Amino acid sequence: MFEYDRTDDRLTLRSEGTRWLSNGFDGGYREADAAHNLTVPEGFDRTNLAAYADERLGDRAAGPTLLTGVSQRHARCARLGPVEVVATAGLSNPAALPMDVDARSAERGGAPPEVKGDEQVEGKPGFRPGTVNVFVGTTRALDDGGLAGLLATAVEAKAATLLHAADVPGTTSDAVVVGADPGGGFSRFAGSATAVGGAARACVRDAVLASLASRYEGEAGPPEFEAARYGVVTDESARVFEP
Numbered sequence: 001m002f003e004y005d006r007t008d009d010r011l012t013l014r015s016e017g018t019r020w021l022s023n024g025f026d027g028g029y030r031e032a033d034a035a036h037n038l039t040v041p042e043g044f045d046r047t048n049l050a051a052y053a054d055e056r057l058g059d060r061a062a063g064p065t066l067l068t069g070v071s072q073r074h075a076r077c078a079r080l081g082p083v084e085v086v087a088t089a090g091l092s093n094p095a096a097l098p099m100d101v102d103a104r105s106a107e108r109g110g111a112p113p114e115v116k117g118d119e120q121v122e123g124k125p126g127f128r129p130g131t132v133n134v135f136v137g138t139t140r141a142l143d144d145g146g147l148a149g150l151l152a153t154a155v156e157a158k159a160a161t162l163l164h165a166a167d168v169p170g171t172t173s174d175a176v177v178v179g180a181d182p183g184g185g186f187s188r189f190a191g192s193a194t195a196v197g198g199a200a201r202a203c204v205r206d207a208v209l210a211s212l213a214s215r216y217e218g219e220a221g222p223p224e225f226e227a228a229r230y231g232v233v234t235d236e237s238a239r240v241f242e243p
Contacts, residue, residue: 001084001137001181002077009039011072012060013086013135019182021147022064023155024175025049029144032063035177037075037088037133040067064177068131076210078203082139082184082196085154085203089211091222092130093230094168101235130230131173134158134204138196140187142180150178150190153197157204165212166222172232 003014013035021029026049038056044067046052053065070090078085136154154176159169190196216222225231 001079001139002086002135004077004086006072006075008071008073010056011037011075011086011088013037013137014061015137015179015181017182018137018179019142019147020064020177020179021144021151022066022175022177023151024064024066024177026053026065027175029147030064031182032061034061034063035135035179036060036063036065037072037086037135038065038067039071040069042069044069066131066133066135066175066177068133068173070131070133070211070215074211074214076207076214078207078210080202081199083199083203084137085200085207086135087133087204087207087211088215089132089208090130090215091132091162091166091168091171091212092228093171093173093232094130094166094225094228095170095172095231096168096225096233098233098235101237130171130228131175132158132162132171132208133174134176134208136176136178136200136204137181138179138187138190138200139181139184140196141182141184142187142190142196146187146190147178147180150180150196150200151176153190153192153200154178154204156192157201158208161205161208165209166225168225172230 001015005012016033019031068088070088075088163169187196
């Protein structure tokens with residue numbers, strides 16, 4: 001489905017006339033001929049991410065764009081049936097979600113927990129290194145609801161893969177882009193029981209695992225949470241009630 005143009009710090013996925021949905025910084029639905037995965041330099045401190053992406057892309061075709069601290073040398077692809085996936089994976093900023101926390105909502109009087117994910121790193125705002133970025137494309141046509149379903153399926157597969165590989169469901173800056181060919185045969189749904197969704201799950205798993213293997217080649221594996229450079233643990237409890 002995709003044609004690729006890759007350097008160490010940029011990967012462009014070309015697919016003419018694709019309908020995309022992204023949950024990245026420039027997220028939402030759009031039609032575009034390409035999508036992009038950009039590697040940012042160490043110490044990246046830009047806050048206007050759209051302007052930064054425009055500068056990096058120059059006269060290349062505009063399209064959904066994701067940012068990462070992982071070199072595009074570690075990008076890996078997987079293809080099965082009507083689906084193709086590209087992933088870059090790094091885990092220096094894991095986001096743990098433990099299941100054994102005590103309920104403490106009453107003590108806070110219902111106040112929301114302090115947000116940790118936007119804290120500064122070494123005095124610089126915003127972006128954290130690492131990140132798991134996933135691009136999913138299908139030759140099937142999907143409407144907006146189908147694209148949203150495919151996004152959910154891909155995020156679920158990413159989380160399951162990372163739980164297996166590193167005991168965390170994701171990082172603080174993961175993002176997923178999904179795309180469908182409007183000229184393909186129409187599929188109404190893209191959940192796990194569908195041909196599109198089932199293929200997407202397998203491709204996301206295999207591409208993410210392959211990228212992790214490349215990123216941490218020669219090491220014992222992805223870093224344990226305690227050894228990661230950055231990260232958050234969501235150990236607060238919400239107030240649970242009946243509607």
